[in-house]
Amino acid sequence: MSNSLFDVEKLQAENDRSLRIAELSALIQRYQKSYYNGEGEISDAEFDALWDELKSLDPDNAILHSVGADSGNFEKIRHIMPMGSQEKAADPEQFLAWAKKHSYPEYLVEYKLDGASLELQYEHGLLRRAVTRGDGSVGDDITANARKMNGVLPVLLCDGKTVxxxxxxxxxxxxxxxxxxxxxSDKANCRNAANGLMKRKDGEGCENLTLITYDAFASDGKQPFSDEEEKILWLNKCGFTVVPLKICTAPQEVIDYRASVMDIRKKLEYDIDGLVVKERTIRYEDAARARPDRQIAFKFSLEEAVSVLRKVEWSINGGTYTPVAVFDEVLLNGTTVQRASLANPDTMRALGVKIGCKVVVVKRGEIIPKIETAIHENSGTESEIPVPEKCEVCGSALSDEGSRLFCPNKNCGKRILHQLLKWVNVVDIRDLGESLVEALFKSGRVRCISDFYTLTTAELTPFFLNEESIAAEKKSLGAEKVIKSIKSRVNMSLSVFVAG
Ligand SMILES: [Zn+2]
Incomplete structure (x- = not known):
């Protein structure tokens, strides 16, 4: 019996999965079409999320291996270099996971431009065709439009001679x-505007567009460069505008570079949505795959922002002192953020944060934002973060164990209050609220847990009523309720007792 029931559940789950795959496929196709027609309906991040979900449910799905859509108005041309999709990392953690499998002596890092892909096809140095991304292997011939764009060269020239x-x-x-x-400014963003213009039949406005290059492949096999860096230098020598190239020697250097680019991103002349990381060696076989594996798009995210650390406050909970970073306001996922936990002194020191330094603030799944990286570019104006040495409640010397900074004095006021609150919470005395416990503690009436159990309604009444009401001998229902609540929780299990 139970076996067949189990099978029904299994079938149901399988059914749900197929439905979701169909749904994702339809969504991806629809958005791809609008995207390539220059009317992005959703953000890149939202599109990527759909793509990744489909990839995890159905890695062999045909949609994942073909990109783009026809616009139908132009002649179709096959690419010389197929345009696949890229592997993506959304955060340093995902990038490190990829870098672990792809350990290179050098990482060549380029801006990932947020525009529309174009392939120029040359014959003996003369421009013959310009082809849009299309479905990844066949695109639209927009040569007439491309000739109007800045940075599209009709002839490749080097030192006055045709290349x-x-x-x-x-x-x-x-x-x-x-x-x-x-x-x-009527267009939502630069990418949409560029996409729309380059596909206009009349080519109007294409003179407002610019081509920035980053890749080349000689179809006759005579490659004029031997590695990725030489490729960029060669493109530049031919007269093309090229993407900035940074060479890093370790994955962490790439992460730091990404943080510094995130910081200057808004000041750039054009939009970029991440970095492309590859190795120095050119891998033609890998580049020809639908989704090259040996390079990755290390994207920016709405959940990360760069700010300047202004000070560190120490929040006291029980006897523990926790460093809290205070920085210039930033927008993370639509919320304004100004504070982030630094966890403990060890974490703070490992990050190398200093007052006045730039920091990368993140807020991912977690509710509390945190500082992920420190960027030191102007160390002259930075200063060390002072760590408190004495307990601000009782004056005892604080104990710094690295993973925890705390007041070792068992009688330290805040610590007692913390224990009292913890007891009330664990034993679950519902009507005894935090502010009442604090007030009782401050008044001196409750200094230890057993003091709760000697409280009387008369003693509690002043905490609920003003002097006039007391003088009129009014009773407080609130006070009675609290006493009842305390008494109702006198009996408890040993485990609760120990936990409290
Ligand atoms: Zn103390």
Whole structure:
């Protein structure tokens, strides 16, 4: 009996899974279509979330291995370099997991431009065609439009001579912030505006777009460069605008670089939504795959922001002192944030934070934001964070165990109050609220747990009524309720007693 019931549940689960896969496939296709037609309905992050969910449910789904959609109006041209999708890391943790499997002596890091991909096709140095991303292997021929764009070269020239190059050059068509602001502020963002313009039949407005390049592949096999860095240098020498390139020697250096780019991002002329990390060696086989594995898009996230650390406050809970970072207000996932826990002195020291330094603040699944990285770029104006030495309640010397800074004095006031509150909570005396416990503690009437049990209604009444009411010999229902509550919890199990 139970076996067949189990099978029914299993079938149901399988059914739910298929339905979700169908739903995700439909959504991805729909958004892809609107995206490539220049009308992004959802953000990149939302699109990525759908993509990742489908990937985890159904890794072999055909949709994951074809990208883009036809716009139908242009001649279709096959790419020289297929445009696959990239592996993605949304945060340093995911990046480190990838870097663990891809240990390179050097990591070449480029800006990930937030525009529209374009492949220029050259024959003996002359521009023949410009092809949009399309479905990843076939795109639209927009050569006439591309010729109007800044940075699209009709002839490859080096030292005054035509470069005999036959193959593809890939880049991203972008609209600068100033162009967007001055002429296309009706469009939601630069990417949408660029996408719309480059696919106009009449080509109007394409002179407002700019191509920035980052990749090349000679189809006749005569590669004019031998590694990724030389590739960028060669593109630059031919006259193309190229993405900035940074060479890092360790994954942590990449993470730090990403933090510093996040910081200057808003001041850049164009939008970028992350970094692309690859190795120095060019891997043609990997690049030809639908989803190259040897490079990764290390994206920015709405859950991270850069700020400046202004001071550290120490929050006291029981006898424990916890460092709390206070920084310039930042927006994280739509919420304004100004404080983040630094956990304990060890964590604080390991991060290397200093007053005045830049910090990366994150708020992911967790409710409390935290400081993830410190960026030191102007150490002259930074100062050490003072760590309190004496307990501000009782004056005892604090004990710094690294993982915990605390007041060792068992009679320290705050500590007693903390124990009292804990007792009330564990024993579950419902009507005895936190502020009443604090008031009783401050008045001196309750200094230890057993004092709760000698309280009387008369003693509690002043905490509920003002002097006039007491003089009129009024009774407080609140006080009676609290006494009842305390008495109702006199009997308890040994485990509760010990926990309290
Ligand atoms: Zn103390």
């Amino acid at each position: 005999d190059y036959t193959g593809g050059i890939r880049g991203e068509v972008i609209m600068t912030h100033s162009v967007h602001k001055n002429f296309f």
